[in-house]
Amino acid sequence: MAKFEFPPSILSRPVWGRLEARSGKSHLMIADAEGAEAILDIATPELMENTHIIYIPKGANHADKLRALAPAQFYEGPSYDASVQRIRRVLSGAHMGLQVYLTGTESLMGQAMRETSTAGIPHSAVQTEHRGSVARRMQCVHCKGITEDVELDPFVCSHCGLNLFVRDHYSRRHAAYQGVCVDAEDHGNIPEPKGIYE
Amino acid sequence: MTIQFNDETFRDDYSFRNSEWAIKRFPFPFHEDSYMYSVNMEQHRGGPAGSVYEKRFDVDEHYLAEMKDRALVLDQDPLRCQSLPHMTLAGWDLLELIMECKSEDYPDLFELHRNGNTWRWVNKPMGIDDTFTFLDETTLPYGPMEYITRQAQGDFAVLDQRDDMLWMDAGMITTQADWSLDFDIGMNFFEWHAPVPLAHEKGIFIRALKFLLNIQQGAPARRLNWTMTVNPLLDTSPENYHKWGIQKTELSPENIGHKQHLRVELQTFYRLPRSNALVFPIRCYLCNFQDMMTMPKWGRRLHRVIRDLPDELATYKGFIDNKPMMLDYLSQFDDGQPTSPGIWPDQETEPPLQK
Structure with missing residues (x-):
């Protein structure tokens, strides 16, 4: 399977490497x-x-x-x-x-x-x-609930049900990206979901 | 002078008001007719009498109302105040710093009596008179950082310093311009600033970090930052954005003068003595457009700054949609006259509006 090249992003976003066998006990x-x-x-x-x-x-x-x-x-x-x-x-x-x-x-x-x-x-x-899926683990900034395997942006928080957009801002302590309400300034206006990297 | 504390709210009916005194001392953040990011640091060693720079921790007419608002936020969301386990000593450092500064700068409002490690703290405006043992957490109703920052205006980020880096490892954050302590806690300086546009490319954060890492005890620094807020809402948190975001759309040409506020942060930076942590108080001042326009210089300048601001910044600061309406309003107060350098209103020397 071809490796996915993540586009350049902001500094909080983790950068993944490539495994190599190392010497060790x-x-x-x-x-x-x-x-x-x-x-x-x-x-x-x-x-x-x-x-x-x-x-x-x-x-x-x-x-x-x-x-x-x-x-x-x-x-x-x-x-x-x-x-x-x-x-x-x-x-x-x-x-x-x-x-x-x-x-x-x-x-x-x-x-x-x-x-x-x-x-x-x-x-x-x-x-x-x-390797594999580019889906993200997302924290809802509003209810703090974690939604796993998010492939689309925006998505529905699996805890509070708000429609959230997918940010690149990443917390290593939460091991999650941040999701923020997408229609806070225009209730009900939810953009058509598309793949995060589309 | 004796401060008359306002009975006012920063939510619901928004009864927050600035007195003439507060308008005159509002920290207008633009020293010239344009704005771009810069490492605009200076020493925090006082300033003109009566200005927000004069005291180390400014206390103004909004003190009691702001503390009431903070208590409400914390009741609803205790995660706004967090401290990682290694930051407790820095919390004591901060408690000491604020108690010393406030009791020295406002002796009629605050008293600190020390007898060895037995300390008595008197906060007259809030009706607090507590005796506790310094460095013994069990003698306070909250951890030391939370205890003292429930009694001090502004947000407080307490930054650990290690590996030539600053880490957001504790904070009391209830009046923030749209960033989440709960999400950002534990991040390093570059990570928590990651979402800010343009500034990374300009090398702003590399230079700012270098400056901050070298701040010494007894030599605090300061800078101003700003954004825009509709209604005098202190709690513009991302946590509650789904509740307050809609207020941005309630602006109209009729109400913009009293609803649209310039939100200014007086950011100061102090080295803490025992922990070597850096405390970063972020004090928020709000002033609505119509009050600001009573200063002719500020009217002329604010129009020019907003007019010429790059769209990326207006977007990041969250007012790109309202920018045209703001310009319509502000242009009435710009007669094309030159403005004097510096942030002060210069009421005596700046000509009145020629329109």
Whole structure:
């Protein structure tokens, strides 16, 4: 699958990188959906000997390929929310020299990145690579509710029901972009939704 | 002078009014007939008697009403006041700074009595007389930052300094020009300013950061910033934008004079002694167009500034749709006469309107 090139944006918007295999005592790879392909691209038998993979398929079909890499530990989670306790436990037991690899959707990378910084993992030991959906995790600035997998702009807040436009302003603490009421100055005038990058 | 505190509101019936005294001392933000972003910093070392620059933390006729409005905002949305765990010491620094400044600058209104770490704080206008132990949070009804900023006009952003960077790690933000503390908390200086157009390209934030990182104890700095607000609404927060945004469309040629307000922020910057944090008070002053037009110089200048403002800025500041109506109104007060340099109204020397 071709990698999506995000257009240039404002300075709060995260810039994702490209994974490379690094030397380290142990490796933690957290991926969702097409992020599996980024892991497959860098995997070697030596790397996998000390690697723990946490994978959330989100409907994608890559779990068997990852399992076939024979990592030291492999966990397939049904959702990020179901996996986050495990991620925290793994990070709390991490030793110096751990290398972290985050790949897949922005939502997955943003939330897992928040866990790594809360756990005190130096940011220089965390790599990212975006793969797959360009949908965003959005915080409604009005009700504070999070709406996942937002592909269209504007969209309806899944909590308060307001019509929100999608900003590029991003909070790493919320691991979310900001959604702001689109018809505050002209009630009911909702532009036709289109893809965020269209 | 003794300040007469107004009984007024910044919401619903909007009974907020500026007295003649308040109009005369309004911090008109344009020192010339045009405006563009700049790092317009200067030392905050007093100013002309009676001006908003004179005292370190200006107290004016709106004090009690503003504190009442803040309490209302916090009741509805406690997330407007947040402090990350490592910022408590900076909160004590801020409490000390405000108590010292206010008790020294307004001894008839505020008193601070210190006996070791046992402090007694008297705020006469608000009817507060509290004794507490400095640096012991359990002796105050709120955390130190929240306690003192419930008694001080203006928003307060408390910025941690580390890795040659400033971080928005605490704040009391209830009168903001459309930015969310809850969203921006924890961001660095470039991140929280990311949505501002044009200024990044002009290198404004790189230079401003350099300046701010070097602010020393006892040498505060200040600058003015501005935007436009329809109705004297202090809480122009993004959180409530879906409620107040519609008010921008309620402007008409008949009501623009009293409904349209120039919103000026007196931003000051103080280094805090124990935490090495930087506190960034953002004090908001509102003045409607018709009151501003009583100063002929301001009438001439405001028209020219708004007329020549780049559309990107009018859009960012949220008044692009109302700009033509503003210009229709303001042009009545511009007779083409030259204006004197500087922000002061120069009432005695500027000629009356020749129209």
